[in-house]
Amino acid sequence: xxxxxxxxxxxxxxxxxxxxxxxxxxxxxxxxxxxxxxxxxxxxxxxxxxxxxxxxxxxxxxxxxxxxxxxxxxxxxxxxxxxxxxxxxxxxxxxxxxxxxxxxxxxxxxxxxxxxxxxxxxxxxxxxxxxxxxxxxxxxxxxxxxxxxxxxxxxxxxxxxxxxxxxxxxxxxxxxxxxxxxxxxxxxxxxxxxxxxxxxxxxxxxxxxxxxxxxxxxxxxxxxxxxxxxxxxxxxxxxxxxxxxxxxxxxxxxxxxxxxxxxxxxxxxxxxxxxxxxxxxxxxxxxxxxxxxxxxxxxxxxxxxxxxxxxxxxxxxxxxxxxxxxxxx
Amino acid sequence: xxxxxxxxxxxxxxxxxxxxxxxxxxxxxxxxxxxxxxxxxxxxxxxxxxxxxxxxxxxxxxxxxxxxxxxxxxxxxxxxxxxxxxxxxxxxxxxxxxxxxxxxxxxxxxxxxxxxxxxxxxxxxxxxxxxxxxxxxxxxxxxxxxxxxxxxxxxxxxxxxxxxxxxxxxxxxxxxxxxxxxxxxxxxxxxxxxxxxxxxxxxxxxxxxxxxxxxxxxxxxxxxxxxxxxxxxxxxxxxxxxxxxxxxxxxxxxxxxxxxxxxxxxxxxxxxxxxxxxxxxxxxxxxxxxxxxxxxxxxxxxxxxxxxxxxxxxxxxxxxxxxxxxxxx
Numbered sequence: 100x101x102x103x104x105x106x107x108x109x110x111x112x113x114x115x116x117x118x119x120x121x122x123x124x125x126x127x128x129x130x131x132x133x134x135x136x137x138x139x140x141x142x143x144x145x146x147x148x149x150x151x152x153x154x155x156x157x158x159x160x161x162x163x164x165x166x167x168x169x170x171x172x173x174x175x176x177x178x179x180x181x182x183x184x185x186x187x188x189x190x191x192x193x194x195x196x197x198x199x200x201x202x203x204x205x206x207x208x209x210x211x212x213x214x215x216x217x218x219x220x221x222x223x224x225x226x227x228x229x230x231x232x233x234x235x236x237x238x239x240x241x242x243x244x245x246x247x248x249x250x251x252x253x254x255x256x257x258x259x260x261x262x263x264x265x266x267x268x269x270x271x272x273x274x275x276x277x278x279x280x281x282x283x284x285x286x287x288x289x290x291x292x293x294x295x296x297x298x299x300x301x302x303x304x305x306x307x308x309x310x311x312x313x314x315x316x317x318x319x320x321x322x323x324x325x326x327x328x329x330x331x332x333x334x335x336x337x338x339x340x341x342x343x344x345x346x347x348x349x350x351x352x353x354x355x356x357x358x359x360x361x362x363x364x365x366x367x368x369x370x371x372x373x374x375x376x377x378x379x380x381x382x383x384x385x386x387x388x389x390x391x392x393x394x395x396x397x398x399x400x401x402x403x404x405x406x407x408x409x410x411x412x413x414x415x416x417x418x419x420x421x422x423x424x425x426x427x428x
Numbered sequence: 429x430x431x432x433x434x435x436x437x438x439x440x441x442x443x444x445x446x447x448x449x450x451x452x453x454x455x456x457x458x459x460x461x462x463x464x465x466x467x468x469x470x471x472x473x474x475x476x477x478x479x480x481x482x483x484x485x486x487x488x489x490x491x492x493x494x495x496x497x498x499x500x501x502x503x504x505x506x507x508x509x510x511x512x513x514x515x516x517x518x519x520x521x522x523x524x525x526x527x528x529x530x531x532x533x534x535x536x537x538x539x540x541x542x543x544x545x546x547x548x549x550x551x552x553x554x555x556x557x558x559x560x561x562x563x564x565x566x567x568x569x570x571x572x573x574x575x576x577x578x579x580x581x582x583x584x585x586x587x588x589x590x591x592x593x594x595x596x597x598x599x600x601x602x603x604x605x606x607x608x609x610x611x612x613x614x615x616x617x618x619x620x621x622x623x624x625x626x627x628x629x630x631x632x633x634x635x636x637x638x639x640x641x642x643x644x645x646x647x648x649x650x651x652x653x654x655x656x657x658x659x660x661x662x663x664x665x666x667x668x669x670x671x672x673x674x675x676x677x678x679x680x681x682x683x684x685x686x687x688x689x690x691x692x693x694x695x696x697x698x699x700x701x702x703x704x705x706x707x708x709x710x711x712x713x714x715x716x717x718x719x720x721x722x723x724x725x726x727x728x729x730x731x732x733x734x735x736x737x738x739x740x741x742x743x744x745x746x747x748x749x750x751x752x753x754x755x756x757x
Contacts, residue, residue, distance in 0.1 A: 101558075150629045175614075180515060185575075185627035186645065187619055187746035188539050195616035202659065205612035206747055207540035207547050210517050218536050225554040229430075231610070242629040246514075281560070283534035285504075287524035290516055297633060298514035300479045300571040304626060304633035304643040314633040316515065330531065417516035418535055 104276035109160025126252040138359025142259030142384030153262035154240035165266035174235040177208035178219035213416035215388040238264035239388040248315040259384030263392035289419035355414030433605030438489025439592040455581040467688025471588030471713030482591035483569035494595035503564040506537035507548035542745035544717040567593035568717040588713030592721035618748035684743030
């Protein structure tokens with residue numbers, strides 16, 4: 100048990116709403132297909148927002164909710180699937196754009212695609228728990244629409260743009276907040292099921308052999324679903340065994356909002372009830388790493404959970420990886 | 429103090445040696461200029477090696493040195509400035525290429541450019557110290573030559589390709605190994621001094637406005653040097669104060685091999701002696717995130733340090749960030 104709390108959380112959504120009907124027209128899909136197959140009715144797309152700009156607004160809201168000041172932050176972790184630019188890390192740009200004091204915080208990025216926020220939360224919890232830092236800002240800011248595939252509408256229509264951020268601190272005296280356990284595993288036999296093959300050393304942007312489709316997100320959706328269906332049950336059994344919790348103990352389950360098939364697994368086969376789950380998939384789409392913290396921020400804004408409740412944050416991501424964090428909010 | 433040890437370390441160097449004289453001819457520079465200005469006589473360039481392929485050989489050597497098996501690894505952290513591809517993380521591909529069991533380890537990447545290995549070491553130490561994992565593999569594998577600037581020879585000639593990897597575990601009973609302290613700070617006022625502006629959401633590879641130079645590394649070397657010269661002294665004073673160590677206590681200082689000016693600061697102004705320092709800059713160049721673990725691996729292979737010695741790993745990176753880890757090997 101780590102005496103760590105999500106002291107404040109906030110999010111930012113671009114104002115531009117893009118309906119599934121608009122995308123069906125753009126991609127030449129049958130009207131109604133997107134919502135029927137993916138569960139997504141609409142999602143947000145950026146106008147002229149940047150990764151850093153969205154992260155900063157979400158961070159300011161998280162700081163305000165936590166009742167701390169920007170000068171308190173001594174650790175900034177960028178937890179998005181894509182940086183604003185390759186070098187330096189996005190966290191450094193957020194430090195500056197937030198007006199956080201120069202030289203007062205450590206900045207780095209982590210990348211575990213859709214579950215980056217959970218990986219960063221686990222890291223921040225252990226670093227703060229051990230006294231290495233006091234106040235962490237974690238942000239996930241995604242403009243996944245930049246890497247949508249033009250030839251793969253079934254994945255392209257999933258993505259929405261959004262940012263979310265959280266302030267992580269030691270739990271104040273007399274508060275119940277705690278992180279009880281976190282678990283992550285990677286099944287690299289599924290590494291090619293969800294990928295973006297460009298942007299690195301294999302297909303460098305300046306390599307004349309690199310083609311535009313290499314810089315687009317590709318997903319073998321049915322294969323990802325089958326792999327998740329096969330691995331999530333044993334993963335959850337082991338996670339709950341280690342924690343000594345029962346699935347019924349969870350007051351709110353905030354899953355990565357991947358698709359209606361993905362989140363449907365949790366109630367259809369994995370032992371949770373619809374009443375336990377928070378879903379914003381229909382209005383937000385799949386916001387990649389921002390998905391889980393955005394859903395948590397919206398759920399808390401809607402009073403779906405309160406201090407003292409038991410929360411499970413759970414997601415799968417490219418890799419294929421699964422991560423879960425069990426906490427008392 | 430964390431009872432954590434670098435149980436084994438290993439590295440991989442491509443066979444292709446590129447001399448500074450060759451690069452002077454290629455870039456139209458005066459013969460002798462590169463070694464005089466940067467301290468680099470030669471460096472390695474990949475032939476057909478990949479980021480993952482180099483990482484795996486370094487990892488196998490680290491595993492062998494640690495006397496463990498690939499099945500013991502339950503955490504794999506990729507700590508390089510560039511991934512092999514954007515999605516999924518490079519760590520997942522290393523899990524698979526190593527033959528590590530599917531679903532047995534957590535895989536993610538961290539990015540803090542040149543000091544990524546130190547950030548990953550700090551994370552692994554705290555995660556293992558708290559019992560979240562037992563055996564971590566950290567690798568840094570760099571093909572920086574892919575992003576060399578064609579118009580900026582003074583930075584282009586610095587880079588060498590290499591990989592290094594380490595196995596991190598809890599210190600065995602009766603051994604003295606420990607991590608005594610680590611410290612990192614970021615001065616984002618220097619964010620533009622060292623950058624690669626492409627490859628992210630700001631200048632996406634498929635954006636028609638993205639130009640090839642945006643996908644190349646750019647550095648304002650003299651400004652980076654001035655910033656490092658101004659910030660490293662107070663950083664080190666604070667680091668040593670927190671640790672209760674004196675600079676003379678350090679048996680071996682392994683700095684990021686950035687340039688002769690950069691490493692020269694450590695002896696000229698920052699209180700260390702040449703005898704304390706391990707340098708491979710002349711033969712390896714700046715291997716970005718692989719620089720520090722490569723230098724440590726080579727220093728240990730040359731018996732420059734032994735178990736029980738006090739080591740300081742220290743580097744600056746884009747951000748601009750500084751990171752130091754003080755440990756008993």
